[in-house]
Amino acid sequence: MTRPVLYIGNKNYSSWSMRPWLALKWGGIAFDEKLIRLGGEGYGRSQIKEVREVSPSGRVPALHVGDAVIYESLAICEWAAEQAPSLWPADTLARAEARAASSEMHAGFFALREAMSCNIRRRLDAEPEWRGNVRADLEQLFDLWRRSLTKHGGPFLFGQISIADAMYAPVCTRLRTYKVTVPDFAQRYCDTIFADAAFREWERAGEAEDFSIDQTEALYR
Numbered sequence: 001m002t003r004p005v006l007y008i009g010n011k012n013y014s015s016w017s018m019r020p021w022l023a024l025k026w027g028g029i030a031f032d033e034k035l036i037r038l039g040g041e042g043y044g045r046s047q048i049k050e051v052r053e054v055s056p057s058g059r060v061p062a063l064h065v066g067d068a069v070i071y072e073s074l075a076i077c078e079w080a081a082e083q084a085p086s087l088w089p090a091d092t093l094a095r096a097e098a099r100a101a102s103s104e105m106h107a108g109f110f111a112l113r114e115a116m117s118c119n120i121r122r123r124l125d126a127e128p129e130w131r132g133n134v135r136a137d138l139e140q141l142f143d144l145w146r147r148s149l150t151k152h153g154g155p156f157l158f159g160q161i162s163i164a165d166a167m168y169a170p171v172c173t174r175l176r177t178y179k180v181t182v183p184d185f186a187q188r189y190c191d192t193i194f195a196d197a198a199f200r201e202w203e204r205a206g207e208a209e210d211f212s213i214d215q216t217e218a219l220y221r
């Protein structure tokens with residue numbers, strides 16, 4: 001099999017790209033990566049020409065494996081777990097719970113994601129006043145983290161590092177960027193993610209990118 005190729009967006013902004021990239025790294029799966037600069041013509045409408053050439057959804061990430069094109073971050077993570085089963089917890093029920101938490105991130109937390117656009121290198125001076133639905137998402141998030149960390153003993157959501165952590169890693173950066181007040185257990189969890197070698201590799205690359213997306217940078221100016 002030729003090496004899989006993961007097409008990703010700007011590392012500073014593309015939270016969906018970070019997730020399977022981390023899963024592939026944590027799974028020890030060899031892959032090549034190709035970064036497509038998001039922004040400009042077609043951005044936000046899934047109409048960037050270079051993206052459409054590699055991903056039928058017009059969105060990244062997309063993983064090319066042989067003649068298969070796997071898009072949707074969670075589907076790529078599932079493929080990674082088929083190569084490296086330790087990416088999900090070994091216990092059946094813990095695995096089901098980890099899948100539930102991962103799906104919840106993939107399909108939810110809309111208010112949080114909209115209000116706190118991913119911008120890894122950015123730091124706000126003060127936490128903004130959040131609307132009620134954003135506060136509700138934050139409560140939901142901390143409740144989920146508290147349950148998982150307590151039940152499985154940490155330091156990752158399900159004990160050992162798993163796809164659930166890949167799904168929530170970008171949220172840790174958002175909490176940091178937007179100076180969100182977080183409970184101690186959540187800060188400890190974020191610090192565990194921030195100390196991870198693969199995360200740091202991604203973060204460093206994002207910080208070093210010399211191009212930006214105007215639409216995202218315009219938030220909270």
Ligand SMILES: N[C@@H](CCC(=O)N[C@@H](CS)C(=O)NCC(=O)O)C(=O)O
Nearest residue numbers: 014016043044045046059060072073
């Ligand atoms: N549900 C998709 C979301 C992917 C997504 O929204 N990707 C963004 C970058 S983070 C994108 O490609 N945007 C291009 C555009 O909006 O035109 C997934 O989980 O992979």
